[in-house]
Amino acid sequence: ETGVTQTPRHLVMGMTNKKSLKCEQHLGHNAMYWYKQSAKKPLELMFVYNFKEQTENNSVPSRFSPECPNSSHLFLHLHTLQPEDSALYLCASSQVAGGGYEQYFGPGTRLTVT
Amino acid sequence: QQQVKQSPQSLIVQKGGISIINCAYENTAFDYFPWYQQFPGKGPALLIAIRPDVSEKKEGRFTISFNKSAKQFSLHIMDSQPGDSATYFCAAAKTSYDKVIFGPGTSLSVIP
Numbered sequence: 306e307t308g309v310t311q312t313p314r315h316l317v318m319g320m321t322n323k324k325s326l327k328c329e330q331h332l333g334h335n336a337m338y339w340y341k342q343s344a345k346k347p348l349e350l351m352f353v354y355n356f357k358e359q360t361e362n363n364s365v366p367s368r369f370s371p372e373c374p375n376s377s378h379l380f381l382h383l384h385t386l387q388p389e390d391s392a393l394y395l396c397a398s399s400q401v402a403g404g405g406y407e408q409y410f411g412p413g414t415r416l417t418v419t
Numbered sequence: 420q421q422q423v424k425q426s427p428q429s430l431i432v433q434k435g436g437i438s439i440i441n442c443a444y445e446n447t448a449f450d451y452f453p454w455y456q457q458f459p460g461k462g463p464a465l466l467i468a469i470r471p472d473v474s475e476k477k478e479g480r481f482t483i484s485f486n487k488s489a490k491q492f493s494l495h496i497m498d499s500q501p502g503d504s505a506t507y508f509c510a511a512a513k514t515s516y517d518k519v520i521f522g523p524g525t526s527l528s529v530i531p
């Protein structure tokens with residue numbers, strides 16, 4: 306595997322379900338990110354982890370819970386989501402956190418909340 | 420409030436033509452301006468980036484023009500090809516330890 310991988314690629318869940326999204330980067334980077342991508346809207350930064358420590362939480366509702374056990378893996382735990390949470394969730398990584406460092410994105414998880 | 424504005428929302432260009440996407444920002448502290456390209460089913464990928472100490476940067480058929488005084492920058496795709504059909508995002512950041520702010524994106528279709 307190379308680059309940034311995300312699983313699953315597609316997920317349909319009910320509002321009462323609990324599920325998790327997984328991201329893994331094979332680039333030796335130290336920063337990882339979760340973004341939400343909705344149609345015709347800018348990418349919304351959700352969380353930033355730098356050297357496994359959360360450095361940014363962009364006022365994300367508590368029904369989204371991130372976990373970063375090491376610099377290569379990032380999870381997004383989901384529970385009691387709302388239909389408006391349906392979107393493409395993108396994971397990214399960079400050498401370190403910061404605007405001057407190129408971010409490498411995974412292919413995303415297409416989430417549908419029913 | 421969008422910190423990075425982008426236009427047009429969608430663009431149709433004939434093969435061989437020039438595609439032009441414009442962006443504007445407000446925060447004068449931004450000093451790193453990347454452009455990302457996203458194909459369907461894929462995540463965004465860095466295409467080209469510029470810092471405000473230069474007014475233009477060219478990589479192959481892709482050129483960024485930067486106007487610091489107007490706080491505007493644009494992407495020109497010369498000799499546009501059907502394979503360039505994708506969504507393009509401009510973005511801005513402070514190069515110090517800070518997040519990247521993305522524009523809303525432009526959907527480009529290059530027709531034969």
